[in-house]
Amino acid sequence: MSASAITDLSRLCVHTATTKPWSLSIAAREYARAGIKGITVWRDALAALGPKESGNVCRAEGLEIVSLCRGGFFPHVDQAGKTAALDDNRRAIDEAAALGAPLIVLVCGAHPSLSLETSRKQIVEGIAEVLPYAHERGIKLGIEPLHPMYAGDRSAVNTLRQANDMCDALKSPYVGVALDVYHLWWDPELREQTLRCGKSxxxxxxxxxxxxxxxxxxxxxxxxxxxxxxxxPEIRGWVEEAGFKGFNEVEIFSTEYWSGDQSPYLQKIVDAYRKHV
Amino acid sequence: MSASAITDLSRLCVHTATTKPWSLSIAAREYARAGIKGITVWRDALAALGPKESGNVCRAEGLEIVSLCRGGFFPHVDQAGKTAALDDNRRAIDEAAALGAPLIVLVCGAHPSLSLETSRKQIVEGIAEVLPYAHERGIKLGIEPLHPMYAGDRSAVNTLRQANDMCDALKSPYVGVALDVYHLWWDPELREQTLRCGKSxxxxxxxxxxxxxxxxxxxxxxxxxxxxxxxxPEIRGWVEEAGFKGFNEVEIFSTEYWSGDQSPYLQKIVDAYRKHV
Structure with a gap:
C-alpha cells in the first residue's frame, strides 16, 4: 500500500528542536503562521516559561501539543544512577501533564559498560517502574528505537521488533512506540514490524x-x-496501513540549518512536507 | 561458549589501513618485528610496488597474506556504472592473485537513489557475474556486512542474516562472509547468525x-x-563455536591514531590483542 498524497498541513507537526535557535514562544508563533498544526516540545524549551505557560502559549497559537521529548536513559551501572533516572522520568511526566502533552518520547538509554541485553532489561524495568505514575496522570510513554549507531550510549533499542517486544512485555495502553524514519529506514523488518506495531x-x-x-x-x-x-512516502504508507492517524512529525537536528535564518528553513520544511512525506 | 584466552600471536593479523601512514614495506617489516603473523593489504598500498612484489615483501617477512581489501560497490543506477564496477572487481581479483591473497573482502555498495532491496539485488547479481572469474583464479569473495550507518552509500548489507542469505543464494565455496565486530556488535541476531555462517x-x-x-x-x-x-571475547567465542580457525584481524580506521607515531600504536594493538580479543 502506498500512502495517499499529502494535500494539506492538517497532520504536520514540528519538533521545537528542529528550530533550536527559536524560543518556544517564537517557534509556536512561526509554526502557526506557516500553517503547521502540531508541536512537540523539547524539554529544554520549557525552561523560559515553565511547562504550564508553555502549553498555554502553544494552544493560544492554535497548535496541538503532540508530545514532550524526552524521557528515558534508564540503564545505569549503579542503583544511584537508576534512581536518578526514575526521578527524572517522573519529573518529565509531571512536565508533560502541566504542558498538556499526552505523550513522552523515550530515548531509552544504553550504557557502554553494560551488555545490550542488560541495558534492555533495565529499560523494561525502568518503564515498568514509572508506568503507574504516568498512567495516573494520563501520560503515554513512547519507546523510540534509535539507530544502531547510538547503541553504545543512547539506546539499546535499535530495531522496531525490539520496541514491539518491549510493548508486549509491558502490556499497557500507556506504553507504545515512536517510529522515526531516520532511525529505522534501514531495518530489514520495517514493514512487517510497523504493521505489528500499529495493529497491536x-x-x-x-x-x-x-x-x-x-x-x-x-x-x-x-x-x-x-x-x-x-x-x-513508502514508510508513511506502511504506517497508515497499520492504522496510524496521528501527526507526521518533523524532527531535524542540524548544525547547518541551526546556523542560518530559521524562517526560510521552516518554509523549506513545509514545502518538503508536501512533496516528500 | 566463551572463547579460550589468547595465549600467543599466532592468529593475529593486521590490516595495512590500520597503520595507514606506513608504506607496505614498512608495515610488513614492523608487523613481523612485533610478532604479528598475518597481513591484510589495502588496495591503495599496492601502488608503490605492484601486487606481485608486494606479496613477495610480505612473505619475505614471514607474514601470511590473509586478504586483499576491497572489492564491491556493485549497485549503480546505470549500466555504465555497473560495468565499471564489474571491471574493477575483476582487476581486484587479478591483484589478489598476483599478491597471493586467497580472499577479497567486499564492501558491497549502496546507492542513495536505489532502494536497499534493489541495491541488494544488484549486489547478488554483481557477485554472480564476477564469481567465475574469481573461481578460475582461486580467489574467494567475502561479503562484509557494514553497519547500518553506511546503508545510504557504502553497503546495503547491514546484518549478518542478509549476508548469509546472499551466500545461500549464490551457493559457491568461493562466496562467504567477513564478520567485523565494529559493524555487527549491535545485531540482535549476531550469535545465531554467526553459528549459521560458520556451520554453512x-x-x-x-x-x-x-x-x-x-x-x-x-x-x-x-x-x-x-x-x-x-x-x-564473547563474539570471538561465537565465531570459534561456529568452527572458525582463521586469523583475528585488526582493522582500525582512525584519524587520531594515524596522526601519531605508528610504532607505539602498533605495540598498543598487540597488547590489546592479548587482553581484549
Missing amino acids: GYLFAFHVCDWRTPTRDLLLDRAIMGDGCINI | GYLFAFHVCDWRTPTRDLLLDRAIMGDGCINI
Whole structure:
C-alpha cells in the first residue's frame, strides 16, 4: 500500500528542536503562521516559561501539543544512577501533564559498560517502574528505537521488533512506540514490524526527516525530507496501513540549518512536507 | 561458549589501513618485528610496488597474506556504472592473485537513489557475474556486512542474516562472509547468525576493533580493542563455536591514531590483542 498524497498541513507537526535557535514562544508563533498544526516540545524549551505557560502559549497559537521529548536513559551501572533516572522520568511526566502533552518520547538509554541485553532489561524495568505514575496522570510513554549507531550510549533499542517486544512485555495502553524514519529506514523488518506495531495499538508517533549521504556527523546532520535517501512516502504508507492517524512529525537536528535564518528553513520544511512525506 | 584466552600471536593479523601512514614495506617489516603473523593489504598500498612484489615483501617477512581489501560497490543506477564496477572487481581479483591473497573482502555498495532491496539485488547479481572469474583464479569473495550507518552509500548489507542469505543464494565455496565486530556488535541476531555462517562454511574472515563512546566520526574513529563497548571475547567465542580457525584481524580506521607515531600504536594493538580479543 502506498500512502495517499499529502494535500494539506492538517497532520504536520514540528519538533521545537528542529528550530533550536527559536524560543518556544517564537517557534509556536512561526509554526502557526506557516500553517503547521502540531508541536512537540523539547524539554529544554520549557525552561523560559515553565511547562504550564508553555502549553498555554502553544494552544493560544492554535497548535496541538503532540508530545514532550524526552524521557528515558534508564540503564545505569549503579542503583544511584537508576534512581536518578526514575526521578527524572517522573519529573518529565509531571512536565508533560502541566504542558498538556499526552505523550513522552523515550530515548531509552544504553550504557557502554553494560551488555545490550542488560541495558534492555533495565529499560523494561525502568518503564515498568514509572508506568503507574504516568498512567495516573494520563501520560503515554513512547519507546523510540534509535539507530544502531547510538547503541553504545543512547539506546539499546535499535530495531522496531525490539520496541514491539518491549510493548508486549509491558502490556499497557500507556506504553507504545515512536517510529522515526531516520532511525529505522534501514531495518530489514520495517514493514512487517510497523504493521505489528500499529495493529497491536502501539504506534503512538511517527517522526520524519531524511538521511543525508554522506552523513557528516552522528548527531547533528539530519536532512530535510527529500534531501536524503529515505523513501518516506513508502514508510508513511506502511504506517497508515497499520492504522496510524496521528501527526507526521518533523524532527531535524542540524548544525547547518541551526546556523542560518530559521524562517526560510521552516518554509523549506513545509514545502518538503508536501512533496516528500 | 566463551572463547579460550589468547595465549600467543599466532592468529593475529593486521590490516595495512590500520597503520595507514606506513608504506607496505614498512608495515610488513614492523608487523613481523612485533610478532604479528598475518597481513591484510589495502588496495591503495599496492601502488608503490605492484601486487606481485608486494606479496613477495610480505612473505619475505614471514607474514601470511590473509586478504586483499576491497572489492564491491556493485549497485549503480546505470549500466555504465555497473560495468565499471564489474571491471574493477575483476582487476581486484587479478591483484589478489598476483599478491597471493586467497580472499577479497567486499564492501558491497549502496546507492542513495536505489532502494536497499534493489541495491541488494544488484549486489547478488554483481557477485554472480564476477564469481567465475574469481573461481578460475582461486580467489574467494567475502561479503562484509557494514553497519547500518553506511546503508545510504557504502553497503546495503547491514546484518549478518542478509549476508548469509546472499551466500545461500549464490551457493559457491568461493562466496562467504567477513564478520567485523565494529559493524555487527549491535545485531540482535549476531550469535545465531554467526553459528549459521560458520556451520554453512561461509565464515571466511573475522575483523576486530572497538566502538568508541561517543564516536566522533562515522568513518575514522574506530578504537583499539578494549577502548570501546564491544564484548569482543564473547563474539570471538561465537565465531570459534561456529568452527572458525582463521586469523583475528585488526582493522582500525582512525584519524587520531594515524596522526601519531605508528610504532607505539602498533605495540598498543598487540597488547590489546592479548587482553581484549
